[in-house]
Amino acid sequence: MAIKKIAEDVYALQSFDWDRRTFDSILETPKGTTYNSFLIKDEKNILIDSTEPSMAGELLEDLESLDVQIDYIISQHAEQDHSGAIPALLREYPNAKILGTKACKELLENLLGIPADKIQSIEDGQTLSAGHHQLNFIVTPWVHWPDTMVTYLLPEAILFSCDFFASHFATTKTISRLEDIQEEAKRYYAHIMMPFSQMVQGNLEKLRDLEIKMIAPSHGPIIEKPEIILGLYEGWSSQRANKVVIAYISMHGSTELMVKHIARMLMDLDVEIRVLNLANTNTGELIMELVDSKAMIIASPTVLTRPHPRIASILYLVNMLKPPIKYVALIGSYGWGTLIEKETRNLLGTINVEFLEPVLIKGKPGKEDFEKLDELAHEIKEKIGR
Numbered sequence: 001m002a003i004k005k006i007a008e009d010v011y012a013l014q015s016f017d018w019d020r021r022t023f024d025s026i027l028e029t030p031k032g033t034t035y036n037s038f039l040i041k042d043e044k045n046i047l048i049d050s051t052e053p054s055m056a057g058e059l060l061e062d063l064e065s066l067d068v069q070i071d072y073i074i075s076q077h078a079e080q081d082h083s084g085a086i087p088a089l090l091r092e093y094p095n096a097k098i099l100g101t102k103a104c105k106e107l108l109e110n111l112l113g114i115p116a117d118k119i120q121s122i123e124d125g126q127t128l129s130a131g132h133h134q135l136n137f138i139v140t141p142w143v144h145w146p147d148t149m150v151t152y153l154l155p156e157a158i159l160f161s162c163d164f165f166a167s168h169f170a171t172t173k174t175i176s177r178l179e180d181i182q183e184e185a186k187r188y189y190a191h192i193m194m195p196f197s198q199m200v201q202g203n204l205e206k207l208r209d210l211e212i213k214m215i216a217p218s219h220g221p222i223i224e225k226p227e228i229i230l231g232l233y234e235g236w237s238s239q240r241a242n243k244v245v246i247a248y249i250s251m252h253g254s255t256e257l258m259v260k261h262i263a264r265m266l267m268d269l270d271v272e273i274r275v276l277n278l279a280n281t282n283t284g285e286l287i288m289e290l291v292d293s294k295a296m297i298i299a300s301p302t303v304l305t306r307p308h309p310r311i312a313s314i315l316y317l318v319n320m321l322k323p324p325i326k327y328v329a330l331i332g333s334y335g336w337g338t339l340i341e342k343e344t345r346n347l348l349g350t351i352n353v354e355f356l357e358p359v360l361i362k363g364k365p366g367k368e369d370f371e372k373l374d375e376l377a378h379e380i381k382e383k384i385g386r
């Protein structure tokens with residue numbers, strides 16, 4: 001664990017998980033992660049969030065080295081990577097009071113067995129005076145559970161943002177350049193925030209009038225130039241992109257010929273595209289590309305009447321993560337009979353997209369098939385330009 005002073009009497013206590021390579025068994029974390037807890041030393045000592053249960057001992061050691069008793073624990077989100085060490089903290093500081101939203105209180109009781117009388121639920125806009133410091137609680141639901149809130153600290157103007165604006169990125173640097181944060185922040189947004197892009201917009205609106213000098217999320221680095229991450233979130237959540245992602249599988253090359261043809265045509269039409277062969281692409285790479293795409297071309301051969309299983313699992317994920325795509329086109333080769341269109345529509349059943357006329361061809365594509373792909377490319381160009 002590392003103690004970093006981020007302002008007078010304000011400390012970041014970061015647990016470094018350098019080797020972690022996946023989160024929630026789905027989100028890749030190539031740069032590891034950190035679990036960040038924050039201490040405000042004042043007349044009342046306040047701890048904001050905690051750490052993974054397995055790292056509770058390190059957090060307790062750091063608090064001991066800072067020689068503090070804890071009066072309040074602010075639980076901004078009940079998930080175990082932030083609140084899992086609270087039971088251990090309560091054993092060490094039995095008089096500490098826990099504050100969280102009403103939804104957070106219920107989850108802390110259910111997930112961590114914390115007694116109800118230890119937790120006070122707080123309302124949006126409620127404040128807490130620590131003495132010299134004042135904490136303002138802003139309820140920000142669905143970034144990323146229904147219980148989430150952020151805390152604005154005065155007079156320092158630090159926003160403790162929990163998962164909002166976080167990234168899985170184990171680094172000892174504080175961030176003041178866009179290049180340092182962009183990739184991991186985008187990966188995090190794509191997997192955690194994208195399904196709730198409208199809630200993200202609403203929560204950004206709630207923060208709009210605050211003067212924020214520093215953002216201190218509960219994973220990854222402290223961000224010294226808040227405008228860089230606020231700008232990225234504004235762009236990602238406002239769905240202004242117009243790229244086309246082509247995700248494909250081809251077992252014997254026919255579907256791949258179709259992909260190469262339509263990709264070439266779209267490039268000739270000056271459409272920004274990204275082509276991903278799912279046989280050798282990480283799922284995360286595709287999900288990140290979808291953050292700023294307006295259309296997706298799914299290219300799959302028929303396997304046992306349905307989309308190739310790798311395509312099907314991607315469709316399931318796309319349906320869940322709700323990228324901002326507005327148009328879906330299905331292309332692919334089959335041998336004798338196919339139900340691929342029906343299955344694709346089923347798998348994308350809950351996202352609000354327009355399905356374009358599919359181009360499904362028997363065997364190897366010929367001249368007429370390529371002409372149909374040209375028509376589809378023109379239609380896509382026309383649609384995304386609107």
Ligand SMILES: Cc1cc2nc3c(=O)[nH]c(=O)nc-3n(C[C@H](O)[C@H](O)[C@H](O)COP(=O)(O)O)c2cc1C
Pocket residue numbers: 249250251252253254255256300301302303304305306333334335336337338362363364
């Ligand atoms: C395991 C397997 C299952 C298949 N099942 C079907 C099927 O149910 N219906 C069909 O029309 N073609 C089926 N095919 C044939 C392929 O869809 C066909 O060969 C197609 O052209 C392959 O496209 P590709 O060259 O892009 O891999 C199957 C092929 C394989 C290898």
